[in-house]
Amino acid sequence: MDYTHQAVLLEAAIEYLNIKEAGVYLDGTLGRAGHSSEILKNLSEAGKLIAVDRDTAAIEAVKERFSDEESLILAHSNFQDFDQVLSELEVEAVDGMLFDLGVSSPQLDNPERGFSYQKEGPLDMRMNPEQKLTARDIVNNYSQAELEKIISEYGEENWAARIAEFIVKMREEEEIRTTADLVEVIKAAIPKAVRRSGGHPARRTFQALRIETNNELEQLKNLIDKAVAYLKPGGRLVIITFHSLEDRIVKHKFRNLAKDCTCPPDFPICVCDKKAQVKVITRSPVQASKEEKEENPRSRSAKMRVAEKI
Numbered sequence: 001m002d003y004t005h006q007a008v009l010l011e012a013a014i015e016y017l018n019i020k021e022a023g024v025y026l027d028g029t030l031g032r033a034g035h036s037s038e039i040l041k042n043l044s045e046a047g048k049l050i051a052v053d054r055d056t057a058a059i060e061a062v063k064e065r066f067s068d069e070e071s072l073i074l075a076h077s078n079f080q081d082f083d084q085v086l087s088e089l090e091v092e093a094v095d096g097m098l099f100d101l102g103v104s105s106p107q108l109d110n111p112e113r114g115f116s117y118q119k120e121g122p123l124d125m126r127m128n129p130e131q132k133l134t135a136r137d138i139v140n141n142y143s144q145a146e147l148e149k150i151i152s153e154y155g156e157e158n159w160a161a162r163i164a165e166f167i168v169k170m171r172e173e174e175e176i177r178t179t180a181d182l183v184e185v186i187k188a189a190i191p192k193a194v195r196r197s198g199g200h201p202a203r204r205t206f207q208a209l210r211i212e213t214n215n216e217l218e219q220l221k222n223l224i225d226k227a228v229a230y231l232k233p234g235g236r237l238v239i240i241t242f243h244s245l246e247d248r249i250v251k252h253k254f255r256n257l258a259k260d261c262t263c264p265p266d267f268p269i270c271v272c273d274k275k276a277q278v279k280v281i282t283r284s285p286v287q288a289s290k291e292e293k294e295e296n297p298r299s300r301s302a303k304m305r306v307a308e309k310i
């Protein structure tokens, strides 16, 4: 089955990347190449796009479509290891980088991947199918306290304590194996009156488990400093997030990287010697237009921030 993905904030992301036609660019989240194909259109034969995804299905789908594209280099890798990919290609620095976080529609739409609360499938949720840890391992092995913390923090779910309690009760009887099994437990934990409002009752818990399974927040934290280190002066780092916790990480990291001295204000002289590494280009995050939000519901929570290497 051919699953597609509609790129979010496409025009704005390309504009902010400020593409030089003979430049070298990194797309750290290839997906179905929505952004990558636009970057390629802006490159001459001398330009290069290195596109990375941790999902082998993304790499395979794009490889076929772009077999004639000489400027495109695909790599199956986690974006936090992009430095290894660059080093294998003998690329020391790039002119711009894009990270469009989260899951792609093909991942969500394929029940076998276990990301969707609307489709029955194995409780998997791994973006990289070669990874060991699955959502099933988390749901069946983490302690009640750990589950509550994840569901509350990453899912911002008010009913986290009850959901964690019900998961533990259910798994004592039988292992929770499928997305449908988990949806049933969540529905049982959330009172009926509450379930009537606020969308699908399993949405927040599934989001939390996806973030934990793929270690998404840690990887984002590790990524930003490294990304800036590999940008050429004037090169742009464009990050699109879909979750308030992710956006907060990007906002704080950018702010910190844009500061000179960070010594306490009562220090008579600077002892940290810190120099700003970037200029923040987007004072507030760029969001999708009303039209894009109507046309592509995934874009509703998208926030894009851009920094430029000094």
Ligand SMILES: C[S@@+](CC[C@H](N)C(=O)[O-])C[C@H]1O[C@@H](n2cnc3c(N)ncnc32)[C@H](O)[C@@H]1O
Binding pocket: 005, 006, 007, 008, 028, 029, 030, 031, 032, 033, 034, 035, 036, 052, 053, 054, 055, 058, 077, 078, 079, 080, 100, 101, 102, 103, 104, 105, 127, 219
């Ligand atoms: C929102 S989609 C990107 C869509 C893409 N921009 C497009 O327009 O088709 C996110 C993609 O990034 C990948 N991804 C997420 N986290 C990753 C990571 N840490 N390293 C590499 N790829 C990652 C996912 O597997 C998914 O294919």
